[in-house]
Amino acid sequence: MTLGVVILLAIAAVVVVTARLAAASRRPLSGQLPAAGYEYLLALITSSNCFACKHPELPTAVGEIREALSSDARLVAQSVRTIAGIINTDPTDGMRFISEFGRFDEYSFGGNWENSVARHFLSRPEVRRAGTPTLVIARRAVELGPDRVMRLSPDTVLVALIGLESIRQFASDLRSRWAFPRILGSSADTSLASPRVP
Amino acid sequence: MRRQPDERLWRNLQLLCAIVLAACAIYLCTKLIVAGRAPLAAERGETNPSGWGELASNGLAVGDPGAVHTVVVFTDYMCEFCRVYEGVLENVRLHHTADVKIIYYLFPLRTIHPGSERIGLSVLCAARQAGFESLHYELMRRDAGVPVELMLDSLAREVVSDPDQYYSCLDSRESFSELAEHMRLGMAHDLRLLPAVFVDGLQFPVAPSEQALLDLVTD
Numbered sequence: 001m002t003l004g005v006v007i008l009l010a011i012a013a014v015v016v017v018t019a020r021l022a023a024a025s026r027r028p029l030s031g032q033l034p035a036a037g038y039e040y041l042l043a044l045i046t047s048s049n050c051f052a053c054k055h056p057e058l059p060t061a062v063g064e065i066r067e068a069l070s071s072d073a074r075l076v077a078q079s080v081r082t083i084a085g086i087i088n089t090d091p092t093d094g095m096r097f098i099s100e101f102g103r104f105d106e107y108s109f110g111g112n113w114e115n116s117v118a119r120h121f122l123s124r125p126e127v128r129r130a131g132t133p134t135l136v137i138a139r140r141a142v143e144l145g146p147d148r149v150m151r152l153s154p155d156t157v158l159v160a161l162i163g164l165e166s167i168r169q170f171a172s173d174l175r176s177r178w179a180f181p182r183i184l185g186s187s188a189d190t191s192l193a194s195p196r197v198p
Numbered sequence: 199m200r201r202q203p204d205e206r207l208w209r210n211l212q213l214l215c216a217i218v219l220a221a222c223a224i225y226l227c228t229k230l231i232v233a234g235r236a237p238l239a240a241e242r243g244e245t246n247p248s249g250w251g252e253l254a255s256n257g258l259a260v261g262d263p264g265a266v267h268t269v270v271v272f273t274d275y276m277c278e279f280c281r282v283y284e285g286v287l288e289n290v291r292l293h294h295t296a297d298v299k300i301i302y303y304l305f306p307l308r309t310i311h312p313g314s315e316r317i318g319l320s321v322l323c324a325a326r327q328a329g330f331e332s333l334h335y336e337l338m339r340r341d342a343g344v345p346v347e348l349m350l351d352s353l354a355r356e357v358v359s360d361p362d363q364y365y366s367c368l369d370s371r372e373s374f375s376e377l378a379e380h381m382r383l384g385m386a387h388d389l390r391l392l393p394a395v396f397v398d399g400l401q402f403p404v405a406p407s408e409q410a411l412l413d414l415v416t417d
Contacts, residue, residue, distance in 0.1 A: 075392045
């Protein structure tokens with residue numbers, strides 16, 4: 001009898017709380033967010049057979065760009081999808097090699113220059129050059145239609161970095177966000193130490 | 199004799215169900231408390247940021263310097279939300295011209311808005327020739343989808359008195375340092391979403407609605 005009452009009370013509590021949680025989740029965070037959004041893509045096209053791709057600074061530079069992209073996308077409430085295209089013909093080598101670059105959301109192995117990720121990004125008019133390593137930042141619109149079917153627009157390339165030097169330079173420029181004057185030769189302190197308290 | 203183990207099993211099963219349900223109820227209640235508190239904090243403005251004095255006394259100001267209320271906004275000219283929110287800020291200023299000043303800081307998102315850094319530098323250089331307000335409103339009032347970088351130079355030339363000085367400013371160390379300082383302040387205040395809004399020392403996790411802003415600046 002007592003057990004029955006406990007069970008009933010627990011069920012009632014779960015029902016009430018679930019209903020209130022559902023109501024709370026329907027509450028909009030901000031009235032300004034549009035129905036459609038963007039998804040940012042970061043695509044790395046690389047190969048373990050390429051000499052420049054094995055440069056020890058490349059994984060760090062790619063990691064920094066990825067971090068900066070995630071941070072920027074978060075500030076406009078959008079998401080990032082990371083894609084790795086490893087054009088090695090031997091996928092085993094490729095898998096071992098790409099693990100140094102951290103985790104990606106999607107991988108495409110093999111196919112040499114016919115690799116679908118490489119073909120998709122390198123044949124674009126904004127890129128037009130084939131080389132490894134290449135890092136592309138692109139954007140596509142994501143919209144949930146009235147029929148509740150998600151629609152993706154063709155992606156637009158925002159940044160195309162072809163070759164090791166371009167990737168390293170871009171990462172270095174992003175780093176300068178923290179310390180512009182140091183890069184430019186000034187001694188001004190731009191550290192992120194706690195701001196002055198009034 | 200055979201029924202006893204069955205009854206015991208049934209009781210144990212009931213007990214297990216009750217425990218699982220009670221645990222679910224406790225977990226969901228905890229979630230509800232957390233979820234229920236967050237929007238309240240977001241509506242009211244969450245923290246009183248340290249360094250408010252620094253924020254309120256620098257940046258690019260629009261409005262009466264002696265105004266009672268100060269709204270600080272971190273923005274990016276290529277950010278669509280920022281452009282839309284500018285309408286809210288303009289309305290607030292229109293209703294409370296003498297009471298509100300708005301201080302802008304530039305926070306270009308360089309990975310997703312290539313060119314935004316150049317726009318930031320242009321705005322800072324125009325500001326050195328008292329052209330900030332005109333250039334800012336021209337850039338923000340553009341139609342949606344119009345690429346800012348195409349109209350930037352012609353707009354800037356219209357608002358500055360000395361174009362040569364403006365162009366040399368674009369590549370100067372001082373303008374880079376100034377932009378870096380804007381970004382340093384933004385990062386120090388852990389911005390969550392752009393536009394990031396502070397009103398009289400209160401930092402908002404999301405930009406407040408027009409009504410909320412009006413309520414805050416109405417004495």
